[in-house]
Amino acid sequence: MQNIAIIGAGMSGLSAAHALMGRARVTVFDKSRGVSGRMSTRYAGDYEFDHGAQYFTVKSSEFMSVVNRAMAQGHIAPWAARAKYLKSGLMQEDTGGARFVATPRMNSWAKALADPLSVKLGARVKTLQRAKDNRWTLIFEDGRAIKGFDGVVCSVPPRQALDLLPKEFSKRAALKRAQMDVCFAVMLGLSEPIETGWDTLRVNDLPVNWLAFNSSKPGRAKAPTLMIQSAPEWSNTHAETDRDWVQRVMTEVASELVGADLSKAPHHALHRWLYAAVSQGLNQTHLFDSDLNIAACGDWCVGGRVEGAFLSGLSAGHCFNLKT
Numbered sequence: 491m492q493n494i495a496i497i498g499a500g501m502s503g504l505s506a507a508h509a510l511m512g513r514a515r516v517t518v519f520d521k522s523r524g525v526s527g528r529m530s531t532r533y534a535g536d537y538e539f540d541h542g543a544q545y546f547t548v549k550s551s552e553f554m555s556v557v558n559r560a561m562a563q564g565h566i567a568p569w570a571a572r573a574k575y576l577k578s579g580l581m582q583e584d585t586g587g588a589r590f591v592a593t594p595r596m597n598s599w600a601k602a603l604a605d606p607l608s609v610k611l612g613a614r615v616k617t618l619q620r621a622k623d624n625r626w627t628l629i630f631e632d633g634r635a636i637k638g639f640d641g642v643v644c645s646v647p648p649r650q651a652l653d654l655l656p657k658e659f660s661k662r663a664a665l666k667r668a669q670m671d672v673c674f675a676v677m678l679g680l681s682e683p684i685e686t687g688w689d690t691l692r693v694n695d696l697p698v699n700w701l702a703f704n705s706s707k708p709g710r711a712k713a714p715t716l717m718i719q720s721a722p723e724w725s726n727t728h729a730e731t732d733r734d735w736v737q738r739v740m741t742e743v744a745s746e747l748v749g750a751d752l753s754k755a756p757h758h759a760l761h762r763w764l765y766a767a768v769s770q771g772l773n774q775t776h777l778f779d780s781d782l783n784i785a786a787c788g789d790w791c792v793g794g795r796v797e798g799a800f801l802s803g804l805s806a807g808h809c810f811n812l813k814t
C-alpha cells in the first residue's frame with residue numbers, strides 16, 4: 491500500500507483522507523491543537539463560539555448524501571435560524587437554501603471524520619524534500635522530519651501552499667491566482683439574551699457584514715453569545731490595524747444594529763482570519779502534479795465554503811494512481 495501524507499485537517503484534508511482510506515496508508519498532519527481548520531470552535535468559560543464557518547448549505551447531491559449520513563449519526567443538524575437581511579435601511583427575510591451546522595459544535599463533524607484516521611496535531615509542515623527513491627520527506631517547523639511518503643495532499647490555503655510546496659510543483663501559477671480575503675471575528679459572551687427578532691443578520695456597506703447569536707444553533711451551550719464578522723473589503727484594508735481599534739469599531743457598529751451597548755458584554759475576544767474566504771477561486775476541483783505525486787486542494791479550488799472544501803478534498807483523494 492502506498493503511504494500518503496495529508497497536510498491540513500480542515501474539511502478538505504479530512505475528505506481527501508476518507509477518499510484514500512482503505513486504498514492507501516494515510517497520515518494527516520495539522521499545525522493546530524485540534525482538527526477542523528476554519529470550521530472551528532472557541533471556548534471561554536461557559537461561552538462557546540463557532541468563530542469560523544457559521545453554517546453551510548448543500549447544493550450537490552454528492553455532498554447531500556454525505557450530510558444525510560452525518561445527520562443520521564448526529565454530527566450535523568439543520569439550523570432553523572430566524573435570518574434577516576438589512577438592505578438599504580429595510581429589514582427583509584434572508585432567504586436561501588437550508589442551513590446546516592455541525593452539532594453540538596461546529597468542530598464536531600470534523601472530529602468525527604478524524605476519529606478513524608491517524609492524525610498528528612501540533613505538526614506544522616515547513617517544507618517537503620524528495621529522497622533518492624522519489625519518496626517525500628516532510629520537514630516540520632520544529633526541525634523534525636518524517637520520511638517515506640509516496641504522495642502528498644496539501645490542503646492548506648494557497649499562499650501557505652506556495653511557501654511549503656517544492657519549487658518544481660508545476661501548478662504554482664494556479665496557486666498564485668487563487669485569492670483569499672481577511673475576516674475579523676468578534677466573539678461576545680453576553681450576561682443575558684438580547685431579543686432582536688432575528689438569530690442572524692446580514693448587512694451591507696458597513697465594517698461588519700454578519701451577526702449571529704451562536705447560542706441559537708441546535709445543541710449549543712445555553713450561555714448567550716453573539717458572533718460579529720467583518721466585511722471583506724474593510725477587513726483587507728485593516729488586516730494590520732491595531733486590534734483594539736478593530737474590535738471597538740466592530741462592537742460599536744454591532745451595538746447600533748442590535749440596539750444595546752455591547753461594550754458592556756462580560757466576555758470580548760477578537761480573532762483575525764488571514765485567509766478566511768475565497769475572493770478568487772480556480773473553478774477546478776483540485777491541482778495535481780502527477781510527476782511529483784502531489785495534489786493541492788481546498789475551498790479556494792471550487793469557489794469557497796464548506797461544500798467546496800469537501801468536494802475538492804474528495805477529488806484530490808481520488809486523483810492518485812495507487813496501483814504499484
Ligand SMILES: Cc1cc2nc3c(=O)[nH]c(=O)nc-3n(C[C@H](O)[C@H](O)[C@H](O)COP(=O)(O)OP(=O)(O)OC[C@H]3O[C@@H](n4cnc5c(N)ncnc54)[C@H](O)[C@@H]3O)c2cc1C
Nearest residue numbers: 498500501502521527528542543544615788789795796799
Ligand atoms: C469567519 C469565517 C466564516 C465562514 N463562514 C462560512 C459559512 O457561513 N459557510 C460556509 O460554507 N463556509 C464558511 N466559511 C468558509 C469555510 O470555513 C471554509 O470554506 C472551509 O472550512 C475550508 O476548509 P479547508 O479544508 O479548505 O481549509 P481549512 O479549514 O483552512 O484547513 C486547512 C488546515 O491546514 C492547516 N495548516 C495550514 N498550514 C499548515 C502547515 N504548514 N502545516 C500543517 N497544517 C497546516 C490549518 O491549521 C487548517 O486546519 C467561513 C470561514 C471563515 C474564516
